[in-house]
Amino acid sequence: MRIVISVGTALLGATLVMAQTEHSRNGASKRHDYAELSKAPEKTRSRRNPLEGDADAVAAGGKLFDQHCAECHGPSGQGGKKAPSLNVHEVQGAPPGALFWLLTNGVVRRGMPVWSKLPEAQRWQLVKYLQTLKVDTPKAESSSTGEAK
Amino acid sequence: MYRLFRLDLLLGLLCAVLVLPSHLEAQESPYIVTYDHYLEEPGSLEVEYFSTLGTQRGGNDFHAAWLELEYGATAWWTTELYLDGQTTFKDSTIFTGFRWENRFRLLQREHFINPVLYLEYEQKNQADKILKEVEGHDVESDYAPGNASLRKEHAHEIEIKLLLSKTVKGWNIAVNPLAGKNLLPSTPWEFGYAVGASRPLALKASAQKCNFCRENFIAGLELYGGLGAADSLGLHDTSHYLAPAVAWNLPSGWTFRVSPGFGLNDNSHRLLMRWGVSREFAGFGETLGKLLGGRR
Numbered sequence: 001m002r003i004v005i006s007v008g009t010a011l012l013g014a015t016l017v018m019a020q021t022e023h024s025r026n027g028a029s030k031r032h033d034y035a036e037l038s039k040a041p042e043k044t045r046s047r048r049n050p051l052e053g054d055a056d057a058v059a060a061g062g063k064l065f066d067q068h069c070a071e072c073h074g075p076s077g078q079g080g081k082k083a084p085s086l087n088v089h090e091v092q093g094a095p096p097g098a099l100f101w102l103l104t105n106g107v108v109r110r111g112m113p114v115w116s117k118l119p120e121a122q123r124w125q126l127v128k129y130l131q132t133l134k135v136d137t138p139k140a141e142s143s144s145t146g147e148a149k
Numbered sequence: 150m151y152r153l154f155r156l157d158l159l160l161g162l163l164c165a166v167l168v169l170p171s172h173l174e175a176q177e178s179p180y181i182v183t184y185d186h187y188l189e190e191p192g193s194l195e196v197e198y199f200s201t202l203g204t205q206r207g208g209n210d211f212h213a214a215w216l217e218l219e220y221g222a223t224a225w226w227t228t229e230l231y232l233d234g235q236t237t238f239k240d241s242t243i244f245t246g247f248r249w250e251n252r253f254r255l256l257q258r259e260h261f262i263n264p265v266l267y268l269e270y271e272q273k274n275q276a277d278k279i280l281k282e283v284e285g286h287d288v289e290s291d292y293a294p295g296n297a298s299l300r301k302e303h304a305h306e307i308e309i310k311l312l313l314s315k316t317v318k319g320w321n322i323a324v325n326p327l328a329g330k331n332l333l334p335s336t337p338w339e340f341g342y343a344v345g346a347s348r349p350l351a352l353k354a355s356a357q358k359c360n361f362c363r364e365n366f367i368a369g370l371e372l373y374g375g376l377g378a379a380d381s382l383g384l385h386d387t388s389h390y391l392a393p394a395v396a397w398n399l400p401s402g403w404t405f406r407v408s409p410g411f412g413l414n415d416n417s418h419r420l421l422m423r424w425g426v427s428r429e430f431a432g433f434g435e436t437l438g439k440l441l442g443g444r445r
Contacts, residue, residue: 051353060353060355060356061354063354081435106258108224108254108257109225109257110224111223112224113188113190113221113224116259119352122352122354122364
């Protein structure tokens, strides 16, 4: 009995340490996360957002973002310790189909879960919202050019 | 009745003390027995409480409850601790054991079918009545004796399941074959199954935050039962249940589930009335890591 409890406690501790380590590693390699977008199959990349003309899609997507994404990506998509910024050219310039593909499949080895549990329509609403986020401009660049990209 | 509520109170208090400042809105399935392939978000802790009110022919009806602490260790590994207890009416209230469950996602991306490996260790006595899984030749009469005699028999068991699941057009279909074994060498492997289907009442999210939006409700149906043991495979002397289920996911992070399970043959309890409440807390791992002085 004691052995079982000891082994169980040790494994649970290792679990927590491993989880913490993985989150930290993710923060240090954010650039690699964007590479996943380029892995979307061509057939999926070329998909158009079926909610393109839906007036409520951005608002609904924003609500879904707050509920499911903001905890890791930040309330404005600016990124955090656990997940990279979404306010970058790699994301904002990505075709809707690629964003949809990434949401569906996640980046499991880097800590982003799959989101296929959200119905397709909700994932497209999220994509619509993601595309409204502004690209962050580095401060130095911003002051020298005097305008945001 | 006093004992019934004493157990509820204890488990409820355990839930309450774990309240943390931040939460995620859960998108939980209505399943209580079946598993889909979705794991807990990494670093998140979900605290869950479930009840099963069961009818018992040849004995006293019972109320079994369990507390579940589900933690997303990584995006491909979820670990859970269960604490089980039960009240048998006109008898007693007892703690019946614990379970340690682990689920491992086997494939990185979504595929036609998504497999997850489920491994569980259970240390419980035979008075455990949560019926979280039905396997082998589990039948209603096994639960009829009083707690005093059932609790004398202790079991160390392992459960292995293959969780196969697919979501298409809003429908989730999940199939879970299972094998379980008492670690005593003389006991055979026992087999069982759970199958489920579920769908949100609306596929598009509404633009406003709302408690009663249709997309917050997910309805489903579960079917589960035993398939005999290695030395006596088959459906004879097995029990089976059909259980409609509904989950209500609130924007505040709470999820409520209700599922009446109906016995499908004479070996089954006539009714297993189940309900549960859960709340997901984001950032638990990070908070704990800081407390333990982990690397940031």
